[in-house]
Each structure stands twice: as C-alpha cells, then as structure tokens.
Amino acid sequence: MLKEDFYDKKIVKKPWGYEYVCFRNKKKIGLTFLNINFRKKTSLHCHPNKKTGFILLEGKAKIQLGLWKSTSKIYNAPSKLMIRTGLFHSIQSLSKSGVKAIEFETPVLKNDLVRYQDNYGRRLKPYEGKKFVKSIGKGDITFKKPNLNKNQIFKFKKVVLSLEIHKNFKKILKNKISTIFGVIGGQIIDKNGHNILSEGDIIKLGTFKKLSKYFKVKKYLTLIVVR
Numbered sequence: 001m002l003k004e005d006f007y008d009k010k011i012v013k014k015p016w017g018y019e020y021v022c023f024r025n026k027k028k029i030g031l032t033f034l035n036i037n038f039r040k041k042t043s044l045h046c047h048p049n050k051k052t053g054f055i056l057l058e059g060k061a062k063i064q065l066g067l068w069k070s071t072s073k074i075y076n077a078p079s080k081l082m083i084r085t086g087l088f089h090s091i092q093s094l095s096k097s098g099v100k101a102i103e104f105e106t107p108v109l110k111n112d113l114v115r116y117q118d119n120y121g122r123r124l125k126p127y128e129g130k131k132f133v134k135s136i137g138k139g140d141i142t143f144k145k146p147n148l149n150k151n152q153i154f155k156f157k158k159v160v161l162s163l164e165i166h167k168n169f170k171k172i173l174k175n176k177i178s179t180i181f182g183v184i185g186g187q188i189i190d191k192n193g194h195n196i197l198s199e200g201d202i203i204k205l206g207t208f209k210k211l212s213k214y215f216k217v218k219k220y221l222t223l224i225v226v227r
Helices: 205-212
Strands: 010-014 017-025 029-036 044-046 051-058 060-065 073-076 079-083 089-093 099-106 114-117 133-135 152-155 160-166 180-189 195-197 202-204 216-226
Touching: 017 180, 029 089, 029 180, 051 180, 051 202, 051 216, 060 099, 073 079, 079 180, 079 202, 089 099, 099 180, 180 205, 202 205
Parallel strands: none
Antiparallel strands: 010 017, 010 133, 017 029, 029 099, 044 089, 044 114, 051 079, 051 099, 060 073, 060 089, 152 160, 160 216, 180 195, 180 202, 180 216
C-alpha cells in the first residue's frame, strides 16, 4: 500500500480520464482535481472511513447516489454535493468537453475505496498504483500554501475559483447568494468552543449568513470559493 504523499504532484491515469491531488494538508484534508471525459463515468464506489464532497466546476454530470440508478440526478456547473461515509456514488460526464470537478476528502485516505460496479474491469480492485501515475504538468492547477494577504485565482468557462483566508465573516458575506465555499482549514465554533463547521464541509452563502448570527471564526478560515 502506497503512502498518501506518494500521489502528491502526480497525475493518476483513469479509464475515464485522470485525476491528481492539487492540495493536501497532511492527512487532515486533500483536494483532488478530476477530469472526466465525455460519456465516461467513475466506478460505483464508496469510502467506508472518509467524508467526501464535490464542487462541479465545468460541464454537466449525472451523479448516482446509492446502489440504484433511479437515484441519479443531473448537475450543472457550478454546483456542490456532500457524500457521507459508506454511500456508494458514481459520476458520469454528459458534456462533450468533459467534466471538471474538485473532490474534497477528509481525512486523506486514497486506499479507502470499495468498488461495487465498474465499466472497466476494476470491480473490487484497490486504488491505482505506480504504473498508473505520471508527473504533474506546469499547466495543471495546484494550490500553494495559503497566504492571508494574497488569494490564489483560477478561471474556468463559467466560474472563477479562489483560495482565500478569512479572519471573520465580513468579506465572506459580501459574496453573491450562489457562491459555493469549501472549507480546507480552520473552524467555526460556538461560545463554548464546540466545532460547527470544519475541513471538508461544502456550503453556500445562505448557510454562512445563518451561522454568522450565532457563531464565530476560530482564528482563521481557509476556503475554496467558487463564484
């Protein structure tokens, strides 16, 4: 079994496209950039021990949650989805130019994978190993260490993705209601220090507005922001 940091700065080739880790904070949280080709789909799989979520950045996708195809729904970019531990899911690209998405995993456990169904003969097989990886290219999106005074910005067809650090809710609440936020560092807590929101949670502005009335940011909050 390969260590988690083996996959840093490496593209993992998939029969449906490719993916690579674009940000990782030790084992707390990892972000993986997915590129799914037209009409291709990931295996129907689950993660028994980690929480996952997606922000769809480009394209149209059919996402199945659970073991029955009847649960499938169509998602258009930009959109978000949170997936609990143990829930089987699959993503299929419906766009000719493919689907691009950011996957959040908390904690980072690449081998926490059970494939129930797969179109490419990988059923019950583990996550891809050394023969499926190559070095990441200069043009591929990767996030540097977050900086309080400088946002990292990446442009897609219909959205702009930004990595930002906030000390409070002031600037966060100035965003449009459709803005999507993924937490990759820090916490929101109540007056007793209980954790309300933390790494791996993906929400929209409306949730932030409600939370800001009763809770506060603990020191800082590092966010992936999709506008």
